[in-house]
Amino acid sequence: MDSDLLKAFVAVADTGGFSAAAKLLNRTQSAVSLQIKRLEEHMGTPLFARTSRTVALTPAGTRLLPYARQLLRLQQDAHAALSRDLPPERIRFGLTEEHAAAYLPGFLATLAEAYPEVQVEVVCDVSSELVERFKAGKLDLVLAVRHQPTKTGRVLGVEPMIWVAREDFDYSEDMVLPLALNPDGCLFRAHALAAVGRIGRAWREPYVSQSPTGINIPVRSGLAITVKTPRSLPPECCDVGARFGLPALGLAEIEMHVSPAQIGDAFQYLVDLVDTQCRRGTAG
Template structure:
């Protein structure tokens, strides 16, 4: 049944799901609100399922809509890749992408592999540094795209997901019981480090910086060896780690908004294509597309998947 669904219906469905309503979705797909409503109705008739629950002026995805959404994203992404490969198979050029080390390690391999399949002659330069260093580099024109944790930048970029921040410790050691508690953190300027140390100071919990590195591998190694506790994104939890809870003396940490920033001077088709690949890649690799209500559940799921 899915193979017979028109792509334009799926595009409208995803637009409504992302926008949270018909009005904003209509702007996104350049159609009238009435046309959007009719397309959603047609898609629901094709599937024989209600995809949205209407609550006055507000709508939300139904259980069937939640099931369809990731499949619709994959179908649209595959459609775009096929079109790009056939329409522009010989596209060449250079695109410069910046991302923090933890995002680069977890998300970029699949994204860049798919991008390379579609555009084998495009050169991609990847720069891994903290968000606080990448955004100024973008402003100086040294990068075309930057994936960054929300830092209050004047350029908010495009929100492509949310990353819950958790306290990670070894499941086989009791380093978290030490006073002061040893921390493994990214280098100065890292948003996660700033949030974590502020949270501990707020509850007057003593800590010391035991390990500092720009590499997520080094942070994970310190956790796995039972040498330190680390404030890291839920998707960076290493094997054998567990998440510390409030009752153990570790306060809840914020959820970072993951934003994609673009150099306004980078107007090439190459940058356009990588922008869409990065956006869809983050959405398709188990990162939350809205702020998750249950961080502990997400953490447990991530531990099982590593």
């Protein structure tokens, strides 16, 4: 059975649409549609039920999906066994800088021990940009903070958002809150500004940075307050929400995006590692 047809089938099943699958596979939507048509003709039965707005697996498609994954995995194994001189497996892994600081050392060390020849290209950026790169087929695996539901995002858990300042921050109830936040598009920023807006608290924004370092320095220097998760507390800083009477911020959902076009053993190992470690490190 043609592996390209199976890859297209798995991609459409995982993303829930032909357009999203085409981006992941770096093909046109019409090419993916043609591949699915050829596979359905080969199998002698429809594999997807299509409407103008949705694409869903038929009972036959649901039965085929685990076999398709297994066939692709077996093909990868056979190819590796017969082609020892091929370049090492390459994984494009995108995650936020704070997730990288918390998890990446463990991920890379464990992966290198199991698959010493694997090549990992690490891309750090804000969550929204990482998801867009994934949708465009430029990343194989993404660990991000969920901004909105997507067809490819798998929620691993939730983390509380907290107000963070230096332990000896000079606070008064009538002060204009000095905030250090990420630029527009950041979920933490949106929650922070919505929260102070609800209580009518005056605020200013002397520090804006996309980099955690650019945020942490003024916060650690006692110059500003920011929003983080408990896992990302900078040294000499603490949760000051209750002490300063600041409004609750809610929860951040941590999600993973996995490309169906990547089927290598090292990639599957990293996916399982990220899933396990991040579920252990978050609630929910």
